Amino acid sequence: MSAYEIDDDPARIDRDAAWAFLSQHAYWGRWRTREVFDRQLDRAWRLVGVYERESGRMVGFARATSDGEALAYLGDVYVEPEHRGAGLGRALVTKMLEEGPGADFRWMLHTSDMHPLYAKLGFRAPDHTYMERPASPNLGPRLVP
Template sequence: MMSSLDRDYELDDDPARLDRDAVWAFLSEHVYWGRWRSRADLERQIDSAWRVVGAYERASGRQVGFARAISDGVSLAYLADVYVLPEHRGRGLGVALVHAMIEEGEGARFRWALHTNDAHSLYERFGFAKPDDTYLERPLRRG
C-alpha cells in the first residue's frame, strides 16, 4: 500500500522503507509512552508488528511519521506508537496514519484497542471510546 496524501506527503506500509533510526530517535527522546524501552525492544516490536505505516515527505523521502499495530490477524488489533514530527503536524498526517492503519485493508473489520493520555479527540474520530464493563486489563509491570 502506498497512499498519497497530497503532493507533499505519502504513506507507505512497506516495513523495509522505515527509517528505524528516525523512529528510535523520536520514540526514545520525545514521547511519554515509550522511553522505558531499549533500542532492542523497539526493534523486536517493529519486527513482530502485524503492520507498520510510515509517513514520508515526498520531496526528500524523509520519514516524518509512524504508526505500528499488533494483531492476531483475524479479529483484534492494538494501535501503538503513532507520531508525527512536530514541524509536520497540522497537515492531517496523524489522521491519515490512523485511517490507513485501521480503515484500509484487513484491519477495517477488527476490534481495535489503544492507550493514550493526550490524543483522545484524534482517536474518537475513528470510533474509539472508553471500554464497556466487559473489558479488563492487567497493567504493564516494569522492573
C-alpha cells in the first residue's frame, strides 16, 4: 500500500482516466456518454482516487452522491486490474465511507460482482424498510453480465 496514495481532493481526479475505464471496462458504466459522466462528476458529493505515489497516475476511483446529512450512494468504484490484490479496493471504499463526512450515513450501492468486499465493509441485503424503483428503459441500456 505504501506505493499508493488515496486522496479525496476532487481537483486531483483524472477525469479522462476514470472515463476510459468506466466507458470501456465497467459493465455498469458503458451506457453513459462522456457528457453525462462529466455532469455526474460535477454534481458528485464526494470523489476519491487512488494514485501511484511514484508517477501520480490515478489507478482507482469512487464517486458518491448524497443529501449531505444522512444518506449517500456509492458508485463507480474501480481499481485497474493490474493494481488489484493489494487491498486498494477496500482502502478506497473505506476512505469514502469511514474517513470523511459520511461516516455515520446510511450508504447504498448496486453491484453484481463484489458482494464479498462490500460485506466486509458493513453492507448487507436491504431490510424491510428499503424499496427501489428501477431506472426507466429510456435512461439507456444496462450492460449487466
